[in-house]
Amino acid sequence: MKSNCTLFYTTFSMLVLLAGTTSAQTSSSQFNVQMTITSDCQITSAGNMDFGSTGVIGSNKDATSAIVVQCTSGTAYNIGLDTGRGVGATVTTRYMTGPATAKLGYSLFTDTGRTTTWGNTVSTNTMSATGTGSTQSYTVYGRVPPQATPAPGAYTDIVAVTLTY
Secondary structure, eight states: OHHHHHHHHHHHHHHHHHHHHHHOOOOOOOOOOOOOOOOOEEEEEEOOOOOOOOSSOOSOEEEEEEEEEEEOTTOEEEEEEOOOSSTTOOSSSEEEEOGGGOEEEEEEESSTTSOSBOOSSTTTSSEEEEOOSSEEEEEEEEEEOSOOOOOSSOOBOOOOEEEEO
C-alpha cells in the first residue's frame, strides 16, 4: 500500500510538472515610437525697461531690458522691435507719452555702446540668431538723451516685439 501511494504521488508530481511546462506559451510584437519636431520659436519673456526718476534731463539716462526666446535647434530667427505707440516715433527716436500728451524721446539699441539702433526690418536692424533648442536671452539697451525736459509726470510707451523665423 505504501508503495502504491508513493507511486501515485510520484506520477502525479511528474504530470503536474509536465503540464506546467508545456502550457506556457508566449507571443511578442513591437511598436514604433515617434514624434515630428517642426521649426518653431516662442518669446518666453520680454522685460519692462525702467529709466527711473529724474528732474532735468541734462545727460544720457540709460536702462536695459531683456528679451528671452526659445527656438528649435537650427532654426534661424530675427527679433524686431517696432517704433512703439508714441505719435511721430521712428526706430531711431521713439517717444514715451506723458501728461497732456507731452513727449519724451528715447532710443533702443542692440549693443552696449548704444550705437546700433534696434528696429523691425529683417536683415536691416533686427537681432539675428539661430536656435539652440534652449532659451536665449538678448539685452535691449535703452537711452533717453539730453533734451528739453517735459512737464513732470509719468511717461510710458509700449513697444511690440516680433519674432520672425
